[in-house]
Amino acid sequence: MTDQTATRQRPTIDVTRDEHRRTTGELLPDDLRMDVVTLAVGDLGAMTAYYRDALGLVELTDTRHHAASDAPAMSVLGRGTTPLVVLEHRPGLPSASRHDAGLFHTAILFPTQAELAATVLSAARHPRSAFVGSSDHLVSEAFYFTDPEGNGIELYWDRPRKDWTWTGDQVAMDTIHLDPNEYLRMHLTNTGPGTPGGTGIENAAAEVGHVHLQVGDIRTAKQFYVETLGFEQTLMMPGALFVSAGGYHHHMAMNIWNSRGAGPRAASLGLGDVRIALPDRTSVEAVADRLRDRRIDFQDDGAAVRVLDPWNTPVTLSSEVVG
Secondary structure, X not given: OOOOOEEOOOOOOOXXXXXXXXXOOOOOOOOOEEEEEEEEEOOHHHHHHHHHHOOOOEEEEEOOOOOOOOOOOEEEEEEOOEEXXXXXXXXXXXXXXOOOOEEEEEEEEEOOHHHHHHHHHHHHHOOOOEEEEEEEOOOEEEEEEEOOOOOEEEEEEEOOHHHOOEEOOEEOOOOEEOOHHHHHHHHOOOOOOOOOOOOOHHHOOOEEEEEXXXXXXXXXXXXXXXXXXXXXXXXXXXXXXXXXXXXXXXXXXXXXOOOOOOOOOOOOOEEEEEEEEOOOHHHHHHHHHHHHHOOOOOEEOOOEEEEEOXXXXXXXXXXXXXX
């Protein structure tokens, strides 16, 4: 890059709007993380099998046969002991349109390129997977799939933070072609997870790294996710906003690429809830205070605040971590 203000590591800026928001407690804490993503599904058995067999997730909780009469049957799936996805059985709901607000993709982060490659291979081999593409984003390497009910999935690995480039408070990201076959040749090994002699991909670590949403307009998304919830903007690009806490490239993103002008969501299959794990109750109360100040309705059960974004997507901020 030729801009001399660009640096590899995020610079320390003495006086910025976000620094003011940080000192006044208006930002989300640096050590938040994304927790489980809930999906409303029409065929619980088939979807559970897909996330288990294609992505190597294990069933951590299965209430398909003993759910209470007033609660949906569900499966909780994850890696190791970390839940990643909750599948709620909602067979009476219609499918969402690709032009509706809702989920663009759930992004699962892997600690190594070998673990990512093994899962990509497993997903690509599954007969009900739809491979969408792959990209080098400068900060990460990513592969995209769609599950059998149309929910987007990103599988990715982060480059070390020291290799990310920041210009002021904006991180450099791009979409550069990444050859999936070459990537697998480079990173699959005979002893890696998911290969003969390996430990099996279900034993490899993973977490929800970020959640990318479809929204109706970016300005309203920024007002809610940045100005109200307390994320920091890390990148604005045509039709998309990226936000995070603690200098991550993005914990959430919102775009209008398919959904420009979309109104509030009706009940449908697809995204059921985005859950954000905060370190303590004080952080949850700070979010509640901001929502109250802006006269936005929310629910608070003492551990978690649950609020609908402007498109009726539920967002839960909790000090009781599921994952």
